[in-house]
Amino acid sequence: MELQKPYYAVIFTNLRTEGDNGYGQMAExxxxxxxxxxxxxxxESARDGLGIAxxxxxxxxxxxxxxxxMDHKQARKKGIQTWYSWYKVxxxxxxxxxxxNK
Structure with a gap:
C-alpha cells in the first residue's frame, strides 16, 4: 500500500472478552x-490474543x-460494555x- 506522505495512522490495540457477542458482524x-x-x-488488522487494527x-x-x-460512537460504546477488557488508541x-516483498 503506497500512500502519499505524510498521512496518519490510528493504531487500536486491544484485548477481547470471551465470546463473539456480535463483535465479528460489527467489525465488518x-x-x-x-x-x-x-x-x-x-x-490492516491482526489478532492472536492481542488485537491490533x-x-x-x-x-x-x-x-x-x-x-x-454516530454509528462508530455506538460501536465504541458497545465495545466498552461488551467486547473489550482493555484497549489503547x-x-x-x-x-x-x-x-x-518477496
Missing part, C-alpha cells in the same frame, strides 16, 4: 463504513470526523515507510 460493518469516510486511506487517514480532521460518526503521523 465498521470497516465498510470507515472505507466510505472522507480521508480514509486503508486498513490500524486505519490510515489523510488528516487529523478526517480522524476526528470518523470518531464523531494511538494516533501517529507517518512521514516515512519502507517494506520488503
Amino acid at each position: 460493518v465498521m470497516e465498510t463504513l470507515a472505507r466510505k469516510q472522507p480521508g480514509f486511506l486503508g486498513f 490500524v486505519s490510515y487517514w489523510e488528516s487529523l480532521e478526517a480522524i476526528a470526523n470518523w470518531k464523531s460518526q 494511538r494516533i501517529c503521523k507517518v512521514e516515512r515507510e519502507y517494506e520488503f
Whole structure:
C-alpha cells in the first residue's frame, strides 16, 4: 500500500472478552463504513490474543470526523460494555515507510 506522505495512522490495540457477542458482524460493518469516510486511506488488522487494527487517514480532521460518526460512537460504546477488557488508541503521523516483498 503506497500512500502519499505524510498521512496518519490510528493504531487500536486491544484485548477481547470471551465470546463473539456480535463483535465479528460489527467489525465488518465498521470497516465498510470507515472505507466510505472522507480521508480514509486503508486498513490492516491482526489478532492472536492481542488485537491490533490500524486505519490510515489523510488528516487529523478526517480522524476526528470518523470518531464523531454516530454509528462508530455506538460501536465504541458497545465495545466498552461488551467486547473489550482493555484497549489503547494511538494516533501517529507517518512521514516515512519502507517494506520488503518477496
